[in-house]
Amino acid sequence: MNTKAVRGDWDSRVFDAVNIFLLVVITILIVVPLWNVIVSSFSSGRALAEGGFIFWPTEFSFENYRAVFRDSTIWQSFFISVSKTVIGVVTHVFFCAMVGYALSKSKLRGRKFYVAMGVITMFFSGGMIPTYLLIKSLGLLNSFWVYIIPALLSFYDVIVLMNFFRNVPDSLEESAKIDGAGDWRIFLSIFIPLSMPAMATIVLFNGVGQWNDFMTTKLYVTDQWLYPLQMKLYEIIVQSQTQSMQNVGGSAVIETATKGVQLATIVITTLPIVVMYPILQRYFISGMMLGAVKE
Known part of the structure; x- marks a missing residue:
């Protein structure tokens, strides 16, 4: 042996x-x-x-969720959250893909300068007050587009897509040009489909960021009809705590009532992301470029 x-x-x-x-x-x-x-x-x-760990509810109740959905504007906030997430993700990925596609070409004039400018923005920013003044000067305060336009570009995502585009065989692009395809046709018909695994990763992370974004509303939006779900649920928690303090003087009861609403809001805000993750997961483990070119 x-x-x-x-x-x-x-x-x-x-x-x-x-x-x-x-x-x-x-x-x-x-x-x-x-x-x-x-x-x-x-x-x-x-x-x-x-208190203590709860493995199964001894007293099953929907009261926490009733407290959340008791607000008639909750569905408007849900619509705003879904809209800004979908539109924001689509525009962000497409914009980053265009910039990454251009920067992946070594023949682009000033390419090193553009990359250096983008890398600098990853380490330095104008700060909160200058950014607020910029948003105000652009007329984006209390506008739905304040969720979309400032989030169009992330140079980190550009770098990810740029490196992915570099791995696309040159023979694919050359054969497409021989067939008469232009840059837009090559970008939309070849590079976009082949980069789906990388784009799906960016879609997932940017979608989570857009869905959970709270500070944009806190800083730039005062119109309640533009509140996303996260801001509306925050208001519901504050109102629930205020009502408990008015009705009962005991701090334990206040904490209990507020905790139940908080747990319900966690489930509501997390559920859409949990549902979307299995749909995008298959792109993480599958490569569409396998077998695309036969040498």
Whole structure:
């Protein structure tokens, strides 16, 4: 019997066992708190007041969600959140892809200068007050486009797409030019479809950022009809806390009522992202460029 083969097989089993153990522990650490939040959001105020970990609601209740959806403008805020996320993601990805496609060409004049300018913006910014004055001078205050235009470009995403475009074989572009395709046709018909795995990653991260964006509304929007879901839920939490303080003087009851609403808002704001992630996940592990060119 080959001792090296036996030792290698034993090392492989130990390695697999350690990996499985670590993955199980990490999964438990992630799933258990998430499950506790979901279950607690369906628990009554009395069950939450008892404290401790809740594995299953002893007193099942929708009161926390009723408190959230009691506001008649919640659906308007939901529409604003969905609209700014969809429009913001589409415009952001397309704009970054155009810039990345141009910068991926070594023949572009001033390419190094443009890249240097973009890299500088990754480390330095104008600051909050100059940015506010810029947004005001552009007339974007209390405008839906304040969610879209300032978020059009992220040079980090440009770098990701630029490096991905460099890996596209030159023979594809050359054959398209021989067939009479122009730059726009090549960009839309070849580079965009082949870069779907990279774009899906940017879509996911930018979509999460757009969906969870809170500071843009806090700084630049005062019109409540333009409030996204996150800002509206924040107001609901504040109102719930205020009403509890007016009705009851006990701090424990105030904390319990507010906590239930907070847990419900966490579930509501997280659910769309949880639903979208499995849809985009397949692009992370599949490459559309495989087999595209036969040498």
